Amino acid sequence: MLHIHQHEAVTCVEGMVQKAGRDASIYVFITDGMIIDTGPQIIAGDLIPFLQEASFDSVVLTHSHEDHVGNAAWIEAHRQIPIYIHETGVDACAKQASYPKYRQLTWGVRAPFTALPIRATFQSRTLDWKVLYTPGHAHDHIALIHDATGRLFSGDLFLGIKTKVILQEESIPLQIESIRLVLSHDFGAMYCAHAGYIADGRAVLQQKLDYLENLSGEVCHLHSLGLAENEIQARLFTGNQLIVEISEGEFDSLHIVRSVLAGRIRESKS
Numbered sequence: 001m002l003h004i005h006q007h008e009a010v011t012c013v014e015g016m017v018q019k020a021g022r023d024a025s026i027y028v029f030i031t032d033g034m035i036i037d038t039g040p041q042i043i044a045g046d047l048i049p050f051l052q053e054a055s056f057d058s059v060v061l062t063h064s065h066e067d068h069v070g071n072a073a074w075i076e077a078h079r080q081i082p083i084y085i086h087e088t089g090v091d092a093c094a095k096q097a098s099y100p101k102y103r104q105l106t107w108g109v110r111a112p113f114t115a116l117p118i119r120a121t122f123q124s125r126t127l128d129w130k131v132l133y134t135p136g137h138a139h140d141h142i143a144l145i146h147d148a149t150g151r152l153f154s155g156d157l158f159l160g161i162k163t164k165v166i167l168q169e170e171s172i173p174l175q176i177e178s179i180r181l182v183l184s185h186d187f188g189a190m191y192c193a194h195a196g197y198i199a200d201g202r203a204v205l206q207q208k209l210d211y212l213e214n215l216s217g218e219v220c221h222l223h224s225l226g227l228a229e230n231e232i233q234a235r236l237f238t239g240n241q242l243i244v245e246i247s248e249g250e251f252d253s254l255h256i257v258r259s260v261l262a263g264r265i266r267e268s269k270s
Helices: 041-053 072-079 087-094 101-107 172-183 201-224 229-236 242-246 254-269
Strands: 002-007 010-019 022-031 034-036 058-060 083-085 121-123 128-133 142-146 151-155 189-192 196-198
Touching: 002 041, 002 196, 010 041, 010 101, 010 196, 022 189, 041 072, 041 101, 072 083, 083 087, 128 172, 142 172, 151 201, 172 201, 172 254, 189 201, 201 229, 201 254, 229 254
Parallel strands: 034 058, 058 083, 151 189
Antiparallel strands: 002 010, 010 022, 022 034, 121 128, 128 142, 142 151, 189 196
């Protein structure tokens, strides 16, 4: 089932899926004839009738994770509309996706499709967008900003203020750098792929940055006292996370600790 929300000149298409035993939102956004992300394949039954009627002539993907590109192959086949992604994600999109069974059950299995590399700016029907390379959550992650309207499409850069678990390949130091980059630009409203429309996006994203910076400082401090990675994890992250068990450790708070410490080592060598 889809829920359609309208904010400013943006149509927010909210799909619902079961994730870690609870309902989770995933958004597809349409503005000025441009779709941002295509949602997971598992909502295709609800989303495709909407896409058949919607007016759009370009697709921009914030990154190649399956919950964001799951219906891109259908758009390519049935709407013949160009699809854009960061250049580092082009090859992955053309291949059959390989990800764990629990993610296939949650998001569906996305088919290969052809994507074009996006440039530093992108022209929708009437607007010019800045394309910011924002890795950390994914190697090919981007965000879109339009200066005049102050709109930010943040993909998975935000998600929530307090990060408790991350994927094994994620990087907290890179996420911090990416958030700093976005905050160096002017914007107001933020459109997050999972949290939806956030009116005061700048303030909320700043809170996220403050949290990650403080968390990184705590990790490094505890490490300097001689605590091992698992001891730091136990000190900073309490309670069992269902997603850790379901994902067999692909998501874990331990990855946060390791990511911060790996970043510290890289800094010391540079």
